Amino acid sequence: MTNHLTQEIARPRPATAGDVEEAPAVQHTEISVRPDEFRQRGPVEHKEKTFELNNVSVSYGKARAVNDVTMDIFHQNITALIGPSGCGKSTLLRSLNRMNDLIPSARVDGQLLYHGADIYGPKVDPVQVRKVIGMVFQKPNPFPKSIYDNVAFGPRTTGIKGDMDEIVEKALTRAGLWDEVKDRLDDNAYGMSGGQQQRLCIARCIAVEPDVILMDEPCSALDPISTGRIEDLMLELKERYSIVIVTHNMQQAARVSDMTAFLMVELTADEKSRWGELIEYDDTTKIFTNPGDSRTEDYISGKVG
Amino acid sequence: MTMRGVVASSAGAGETPRRSLEAPSPRYGEKAIKVFLAACGGLSVLVTTGIVLSLAFGAIDFFREVPVHEFLFGTNWAPSFTPSHFGVLPIVTGTLNIVFWALVVSVPVGLASAIYLSEYAPNRVRKTIKPMLEILEGIPTVAIGLFALMFLRPLAADVLPFLDWGGVHSIGVAGVAVGLLIIPLVASISDDAMRAVPRGLREGAYALGASKLRVSARVVFPAAISGIVAAVVLAVSRAVGETMVVLLAAGARAQITANPTDSAQTMTAYIGQTATGEIAFGTVAYYTIFAVGALLFVMTLIMNLFAIRLVRRFREVYE
Ligand SMILES: Nc1ncnc2c1ncn2[C@@H]1O[C@H](COP(=O)(O)OP(=O)(O)OP(=O)(O)O)[C@@H](O)[C@H]1O
Numbered sequence: 001m002t003n004h005l006t007q008e009i010a011r012p013r014p015a016t017a018g019d020v021e022e023a024p025a026v027q028h029t030e031i032s033v034r035p036d037e038f039r040q041r042g043p044v045e046h047k048e049k050t051f052e053l054n055n056v057s058v059s060y061g062k063a064r065a066v067n068d069v070t071m072d073i074f075h076q077n078i079t080a081l082i083g084p085s086g087c088g089k090s091t092l093l094r095s096l097n098r099m100n101d102l103i104p105s106a107r108v109d110g111q112l113l114y115h116g117a118d119i120y121g122p123k124v125d126p127v128q129v130r131k132v133i134g135m136v137f138q139k140p141n142p143f144p145k146s147i148y149d150n151v152a153f154g155p156r157t158t159g160i161k162g163d164m165d166e167i168v169e170k171a172l173t174r175a176g177l178w179d180e181v182k183d184r185l186d187d188n189a190y191g192m193s194g195g196q197q198q199r200l201c202i203a204r205c206i207a208v209e210p211d212v213i214l215m216d217e218p219c220s221a222l223d224p225i226s227t228g229r230i231e232d233l234m235l236e237l238k239e240r241y242s243i244v245i246v247t248h249n250m251q252q253a254a255r256v257s258d259m260t261a262f263l264m265v266e267l268t269a270d271e272k273s274r275w276g277e278l279i280e281y282d283d284t285t286k287i288f289t290n291p292g293d294s295r296t297e298d299y300i301s302g303k304v305g
Numbered sequence: 306m307t308m309r310g311v312v313a314s315s316a317g318a319g320e321t322p323r324r325s326l327e328a329p330s331p332r333y334g335e336k337a338i339k340v341f342l343a344a345c346g347g348l349s350v351l352v353t354t355g356i357v358l359s360l361a362f363g364a365i366d367f368f369r370e371v372p373v374h375e376f377l378f379g380t381n382w383a384p385s386f387t388p389s390h391f392g393v394l395p396i397v398t399g400t401l402n403i404v405f406w407a408l409v410v411s412v413p414v415g416l417a418s419a420i421y422l423s424e425y426a427p428n429r430v431r432k433t434i435k436p437m438l439e440i441l442e443g444i445p446t447v448a449i450g451l452f453a454l455m456f457l458r459p460l461a462a463d464v465l466p467f468l469d470w471g472g473v474h475s476i477g478v479a480g481v482a483v484g485l486l487i488i489p490l491v492a493s494i495s496d497d498a499m500r501a502v503p504r505g506l507r508e509g510a511y512a513l514g515a516s517k518l519r520v521s522a523r524v525v526f527p528a529a530i531s532g533i534v535a536a537v538v539l540a541v542s543r544a545v546g547e548t549m550v551v552l553l554a555a556g557a558r559a560q561i562t563a564n565p566t567d568s569a570q571t572m573t574a575y576i577g578q579t580a581t582g583e584i585a586f587g588t589v590a591y592y593t594i595f596a597v598g599a600l601l602f603v604m605t606l607i608m609n610l611f612a613i614r615l616v617r618r619f620r621e622v623y624e
């Protein structure tokens with residue numbers, strides 16, 4: 001089925017007539033993500049489950065934001081969460097490293113396992129959870145400190161042993177930022193461009209060596225070049241980490257992710273309120289070329305949302 | 306939207322609807338209110354100018370009699386004795402002593418409460434404590450002064466019996482009482498400053514596996530530092546200006562001392578006491594009040610300008 005996806009292309013490029021003809025997987029809809037935008041990939045490997053979500057629901061006070069999500073997220077995969085605004089992508093993502101604990105009204109029901117261990121178990125320390133499962137936010141949020149101190153903050157917090165200069169350099173290098181900032185490590189991070197700030201936040205995150213990185217629309221405020229850098233970075237990081245990314249950018253999901261989950265806002269059974277539901281979860285190629293649900297198809301082809 | 310659409314279509318192409326663009330009434334009320342508001346604003350400016358001018362004129366008269374350097378650097382303060390001495394340093398150090406003890410109490414306690422309120426307290430608790438703090442700020446200072454004299458001073462003598470407690474007046478007790486008085490100010494402003502720190506910064510730190518204490522101490526506190534410093538500066542201004550408490554609890558002996566059990570006069574206590582006593586108009590002693598007032602004014606002005614600049618910087622910090 002992926003025979004026609006032979007070119008290795010990480011960025012969108014102008015469509016050619018040939019490409020369109022070569023897209024036999026979709027007959028009845030014109031999908032806005034063209035096949036040539038997919039990253040070359042073999043069959044997705046599902047080696048090991050990082051997360052298992054069993055009937056996970058998240059509520060804010062009495063209002064349920066996400067209802068009854070069951071899905072597995074795999075090791076060394078990039079998993080994309082897509083869906084219209086307000087369908088609970090961020091909410092679901094934040095429940096994976098207990099960031100929702102910071103919102104007093106938030107409550108998580110159901111079972112959420114990380115390598116088989118209950119993330120919301122009674123003995124689990126949310127601070128420890130976040131050391132293992134890092135997060136990058138939509139809006140770059142460097143601390144108003146020097147570039148160096150931003151990266152060193154995490155390792156100092158977690159008490160990682162070793163030469164701090166080395167740790168900082170390594171993290172910045174892996175975030176693709178080292179050459180740009182090596183001469184101004186003592187400058188305030190607020191003097192950087194938005195794209196640099198976001199890569200600094202990624203460097204800050206990988207400096208603590210988490211096992212999983214959660215990214216909530218990490219590129220939404222960035223230009224295509226910065227976006228491209230961060231996407232390359234994600235593909236590189238995926239060799240060692242599991243990555244879960246929320247994105248509104250279909251092309252981005254298609255380009256980088258292995259698995260894609262589509263969520264949508266649905267009316268509750270009594271039709272009195274709305275909540276987010278997982279509509280479809282599958283290999284990214286499948287979701288974008290041959291989705292199993294007409295709502296997925298409508299969304300990614302730009303008919304709704 | 307729809308309405309206008311209907312009107313436009315029914316009016317047809319030929320008829321352009323004509324509605325007057327002129328004001329339907331002259332709006333005298335609005336103008337009157339504007340004048341009234343401007344007058345109120347003008348009044349406060351006028352009053353301030355008046356105060357400054359009266360202080361300045363009095364001070365000028367004073368400095369005709371007493372050389373500036375003798376006033377500023379003299380160590381003997383006895384303006385109403387004969388022979389009189391006009392060295393202001395004893396009451397300046399008296400003031401500084403009070404400020405010192407006030408800060409020793411109010412800064413740690415105020416900041417700790419602010420950290421608690423902004424980072425730890427559940428919303429419900431915060432909503433009850435914050436207004437209580439604001440009420441505390443409004444307690445009449447004379448009540449605090451009495452509290453210091455009648456309760457704190459004996460308590461201090463009981464708790465620290467090894468100190469040499471001379472009279473009923475004590476700089477330390479008065480300073481601590483002033484400190485209690487300004488805790489709400491420090492707590493409230495620092496709490497505002499810390500709450501103004503964007504949530505994203507906290508989340509960024511939490512996402513790196515930082516504990517609440519670490520987030521508060523290493524991210525929120527430094528990010529709010531200018532606001533916190535501004536709170537402290539305002540606290541200093543307040544302590545410098547505090548009159549009633551020190552008048553009651555610190556006594557009226559103008560002396561240079563660092564001993565908290567001593568009594569000492571402050572600049573405000575001097576003014577308060579002298580201005581309420583019998584004093585002949587036009588004498589040097591009379592003008593002394595103005596000179597001390599002017600010095601006090603300059604000191605607090607400098608502090609406040611400093612605070613305003615800091616507050617401004619604090620507003621820009623995340624841009
Ligand atoms: N802190 C909160 N308190 C109460 N309700 C919230 C909170 N955060 C989110 N919600 C609600 O939960 C629902 C899902 O929000 P969420 O932010 O997860 O959506 P999203 O899919 O990430 O949307 P977007 O694409 O716009 O970021 C929304 O109805 C939102 O109003």
Ligand SMILES: [Mg+2]
Binds near residue numbers: 089090216
């Ligand atoms: Mg979101």
